[in-house]
Amino acid sequence: MSEPLHQFEIHRLLPLHIDGIDVSFTNSSFFMVMAVVATTVFLVGGVLRPKIVPNRWQAMTEMTYGFVAELLDETMGFKGKKYLPFIFTLFMFILMGNLIGMVPYNFTFTSHIIVTFGLAMIAFGMATLIGFIRHGFHYFSLFVPKGAPVYMLPIIVPIEILSYLSRPISLSVRLFANMMAGHTMLKVFAGFTVALGIFGIAPLAVNVLLTAFEILVAILQAYVFTILTCIYFRDSIHLH
Amino acid sequence: MPQLDASTFPSQLFWLGVCFLALYFIMSFLAVPRITRVLETRENVIDEKINKASLYREEAEALLADYEATLAQAREQAQERYKNVSRETIRDISQRQREFLDKLTDQLHLKEQDLYRARLEVSQELKPFAADLASSILKKLTGRQFKPDQLLFKKKGT
Numbered sequence: 001m002s003e004p005l006h007q008f009e010i011h012r013l014l015p016l017h018i019d020g021i022d023v024s025f026t027n028s029s030f031f032m033v034m035a036v037v038a039t040t041v042f043l044v045g046g047v048l049r050p051k052i053v054p055n056r057w058q059a060m061t062e063m064t065y066g067f068v069a070e071l072l073d074e075t076m077g078f079k080g081k082k083y084l085p086f087i088f089t090l091f092m093f094i095l096m097g098n099l100i101g102m103v104p105y106n107f108t109f110t111s112h113i114i115v116t117f118g119l120a121m122i123a124f125g126m127a128t129l130i131g132f133i134r135h136g137f138h139y140f141s142l143f144v145p146k147g148a149p150v151y152m153l154p155i156i157v158p159i160e161i162l163s164y165l166s167r168p169i170s171l172s173v174r175l176f177a178n179m180m181a182g183h184t185m186l187k188v189f190a191g192f193t194v195a196l197g198i199f200g201i202a203p204l205a206v207n208v209l210l211t212a213f214e215i216l217v218a219i220l221q222a223y224v225f226t227i228l229t230c231i232y233f234r235d236s237i238h239l240h
Numbered sequence: 241m242p243q244l245d246a247s248t249f250p251s252q253l254f255w256l257g258v259c260f261l262a263l264y265f266i267m268s269f270l271a272v273p274r275i276t277r278v279l280e281t282r283e284n285v286i287d288e289k290i291n292k293a294s295l296y297r298e299e300a301e302a303l304l305a306d307y308e309a310t311l312a313q314a315r316e317q318a319q320e321r322y323k324n325v326s327r328e329t330i331r332d333i334s335q336r337q338r339e340f341l342d343k344l345t346d347q348l349h350l351k352e353q354d355l356y357r358a359r360l361e362v363s364q365e366l367k368p369f370a371a372d373l374a375s376s377i378l379k380k381l382t383g384r385q386f387k388p389d390q391l392l393f394k395k396k397g398t
Contacts, residue, residue, distance in 0.1 A: 008242040010252075021250045028248075029255035036263045043271040050278040052285050058278075065275045085268035093263055109256075112242075114249045118256045180243065 004187040008111055008180070027107045028115070035096035035109075043092070064092075068226070075230040079237050083130075087233075090123060091226040098179060098218030102211070110221075111179040113172060120172035123229040131236035142239055171228055178221045182214040 014025035046061025054062060068088045072080045080087075094110060101108025109115050131139040143160040144153065189207045193200035242248075375386045 005241060010242060010245070010248045016251075018254075021254075022247065023251045023254040025255070026248070026251055028252055029259075032255050032259040036259050036266070039263060040266050040271065043267075044274060047274045047278045050274075050281070052282055061275060062279065065272075065279075085264060085272050088272060089260065089264045089267045092267075093260060109252075112252060114243070114252050115256055118253050119260070122260060176243075 004184045004191065007107070007183060007187055010112075028109045028112065031097065031100055031107045031109050034100055035093055038096045038100060039092040042096075071227060071230055075227070075234045076237055080230070080233060083233060086126060087226060087230060090119070090229060091222055094119065094175070094225055095219065095222035098222055099215070101179070101183070102215055102218055108179055108183055110175055111183055113176045116176040116179075117168065117172040119175075119225070120168035123171065123225075124168040124232065127229070127232040127236045130233060131239075134237060135239060139236070139239070142235060167228075167232060171225060175221050175225055178217055182210075182217055186210055186214060 010026045010028050012024040012026055013030060016022075016024045043061055043064070046057045050058060065088070068091050069084060072084055072087055076083070097108065097110045100106055101110065110119075131142065135141075143157050143164065145156060145160065148156050186207060189203045189210060192203035193207065196203065371389065378384065378386050
């Protein structure tokens with residue numbers, strides 16, 4: 001029985017060092033590039049020959065765009081329109097990473113805490129940046145809830161700051177844990193299937209169901225990551 | 241657990257940054273503008289068609305109103321003409337009737353005159369016979385001879 005965590009190992013494909021730091025092109029990097037390529041092909045290919053009445057591909061592209069645009073509109077309103085490319089990039093990158101990872105033998109880069117943390121920091125950093133650009137130092141009023149009694153502020157403000165700073169951690173751990181747990185479970189049941197021989201049909205059936213469930217989780221987690229980022233953006237734009 | 245192998249972190253973060261940035265630029269300069277343009281084009285086409293449709297409907301409504309007005313006018317004209325014609329016809333009929341009646345009266349007068357004249361003539365012609373008859377009756381009764389002319393004059397005298 002092969003090791004369930006073996007699938008998360010990183011192999012160097014092209015060794016590369018910049019300034020003494022190891023930035024080799026690995027299997028993780030390869031699937032990140034694949035996610036970028038897949039997203040580009042999916043989105044641009046759908047509207048390469050646009051029609052008034054869309055075909056299936058174009059309809060899929062437009063629906064994906066519409067889904068993200070609506071999400072943005074619901075959370076941020078018209079002020080959020082200019083952040084559409086960023087949110088769309090975040091959503092498609094995570095979604096494609098999750099979905100490509102569902103294909104057997106593929107690597108899932110979103111199952112690495114450092115990648116999801118990097119993504120969360122990009123989203124969190126962007127939200128904080130927008131907040132400071134829009135409101136300057138007034139952005140700190142985000143930590144002072146409206147209507148809170150003054151004598152409570154010494155307790156509330158540190159809590160607010162802590163919860164604010166824990167945003168990227170919760171964001172990254174949620175995605176990472178979901179992806180890693182799902183893939184590990186799939187691998188464990190696949191191992192049972194091999195080990196049990198003819199009786200392996202039972203874990204195989206479980207694996208079929210789990211695969212469907214994991215595809216749902218892949219889409220759902222990309223959605224959750226995106227909508228939480230949208231909510232953080234809204235806080236930065238409207239300050240509660 | 242391979243996820244905790246910190247030696248892979250720089251490479252993963254580096255490539256994450258590269259890929260995310262690349263995708264961001266592809267999104268903002270290629271994918272999103274294209275999709276937006278497609279959606280806008282569709283919206284424009286639909287708006288245009290709706291406008292055209294409402295224009296056609298207005299035209300059709302104007303045409304209908306025109307048709308109804310023309311129909312009403314024609315009906316009025318027809319009624320007017322019918323009234324005129326019937327009035328003329330009635331007038332014509334009554335005039336002809338009167339003319340016919342006048343003619344009839346004239347002819348009746350003429351015929352009456354003729355008749356009167358004829359009766360006079362007949363009575364003139366009858367006079368000698370009547371005198372003769374009277375004289376012969378008188379002769380039979382009285383045995384006297386009266387001349388018919390005498391009788392005639394006597395009768396005329398009385």
